[in-house]
Amino acid sequence: xxxxxxxxxxxxxxxxxxxxxxxxxxVDSVRExxxxxxxxSTIAPLLKRWKEEFQGAGAVKTESGxxxxxxxxxxxxxxxxxxxxxxxxxxxxxxxxxxxxxxLEKLKKTESERIKLTEARAxxxxxxxxxxxxxxxxxxxxxxxxxxxxxxxxxNAGLTQRLADRGEEIAGLNRQLAQVRSQFDHYQEAAATQRxxxxxxxxxxxSRLEQDNAQLQQRVQGQQAxxxxxxxxxxxxQAEQARLASEAAVDRETLATxxxxxDQFEFQYLQAAASxxxxxxxxxxxxxxxxxxxxALAAQDRQLDMQAEYTQAAQQRAEALALxxxxxxxxxxxxxxxxALQLDRKERRDV
Numbered sequence: 221x222x223x224x225x226x227x228x229x230x231x232x233x234x235x236x237x238x239x240x241x242x243x244x245x246x247v248d249s250v251r252e253x254x255x256x257x258x259x260x261s262t263i264a265p266l267l268k269r270w271k272e273e274f275q276g277a278g279a280v281k282t283e284s285g286x287x288x289x290x291x292x293x294x295x296x297x298x299x300x301x302x303x304x305x306x307x308x309x310x311x312x313x314x315x316x317x318x319x320x321x322x323x324l325e326k327l328k329k330t331e332s333e334r335i336k337l338t339e340a341r342a343x344x345x346x347x348x349x350x351x352x353x354x355x356x357x358x359x360x361x362x363x364x365x366x367x368x369x370x371x372x373x374x375x376n377a378g379l380t381q382r383l384a385d386r387g388e389e390i391a392g393l394n395r396q397l398a399q400v401r402s403q404f405d406h407y408q409e410a411a412a413t414q415r416x417x418x419x420x421x422x423x424x425x426x427s428r429l430e431q432d433n434a435q436l437q438q439r440v441q442g443q444q445a446x447x448x449x450x451x452x453x454x455x456x457x458q459a460e461q462a463r464l465a466s467e468a469a470v471d472r473e474t475l476a477t478x479x480x481x482x483d484q485f486e487f488q489y490l491q492a493a494a495s496x497x498x499x500x501x502x503x504x505x506x507x508x509x510x511x512x513x514x515x516a517l518a519a520q521d522r523q524l525d526m527q528a529e530y531t532q533a534a535q536q537r538a539e540a541l542a543l544x545x546x547x548x549x550x551x552x553x554x555x556x557x558x559x560a561l562q563l564d565r566k567e568r569r570d571v
Contacts, residue, residue: 222318225264226254226257226258226259226263226266227272231250231254231263232270234251235250235267235270236276237253238250238253243295245267245300246267246298247260247261250263252425260425300426324494326491330503330506331506333481334505335507336509337481337510338491338509341509341512341513341516344474346516347474348516348519348523351467351471355523355530356395362534365453365457368453370539372450373544376446379442382439383436383555386432387558389432390444393425393429395489397422397566397569401569404418418529425565429566436555436559437559441546444552445549447545447549447552450541451545454541454542454545458538461531461534461535461538464527466532467527471527
């Protein structure tokens with residue numbers, strides 16, 4: 221509000237005082253000469269009126285003795301400086317607004333990328349939970365298969381012991397046959413009745429041997445069937461191993477896709493923080509989300525390493541089972557060959 225009592229005559233006197241001091245009469249200098257009274261909105265039009273009248277009067281010199289042309293030139297220089305300063309201020313304001321708009325745009329992009337990273341982290345968390353569930357199922361299945369394999373190993377050990385016992389029995393029978401042959405040769409000239417009885421006994425023993433051989437062959441066939449089942453289970457384990465390896469490869473590719481996005485987000489975030497320090501308070505939430513994503517990615521890396529170790533252990537167990545199967549097949553082939561050789565010898569002795 222303009223103060224009452226500021227008249228045009230007061231403004232003229234104040235302007236003349238300022239001019240006499242060798243200063244340019246401006247609104248601030250005139251107001252200072254008036255004793256810092258009056259509002260600028262009241263002084264400005266009165267001062268403008270005085271300047272127009274002062275310039276129209278065509279005064280040759282001021283009260284200080286300066287030519288009017290020099291005062292006019294000084295006034296023009298001053299007004300030009302005022303315009304230049306105003307233009308520079310306007311330019312600076314425009315640049316500041318442009319920088320502020322750019323900073324806001326970067327903040328929006330950063331927020332959008334943070335939302336995308338949060339969604340990606342949620343998807344990775346869900347995949348991690350699914351992988352953990354699958355690993356738990358695989359552990360249960362592995363335990364069941366380990367128990368089954370232990371049972372099969374026990375059965376194979378029992379069958380091997382039985383085959384060894386039958387081998388010893390066959391060896392004993394062979395020794396008995398040798399003794400019978402020796403006795404037969406020694407008592408060849410004995411009575412026909414004794415020879416027929418001994419022959420009948422020998423035939424009974426041979427029939428028992430044939431029955432034992434038939435039982436052994438049946439047990440060998442059962443063991444071969446067991447080995448076939450082991451082969452089928454081994455193939456299933458190998459297929460499961462391949463599936464686990466494929467899932468691990470997919471997880472690694474997903475992780476490799478997410479990591480560049482995370483690195484790009486960190487770089488853009490650092491640029492936004494360097495260009496707009498005033499926005500750091502709003503970006504704390506994005507930093508916290510980034511740290512959470514890093515922790516989730518590190519946990520997923522550990523899970524992938526554990527899954528790879530489990531896959532390698534399963535492969536080693538499958539190779540061990542294959543070696544045991546080959547050993548059992550070689551043992552069965554050797555026993556079958558020995559049985560065939562003994563039968564061939566027995567048939568030759570009977571002939």
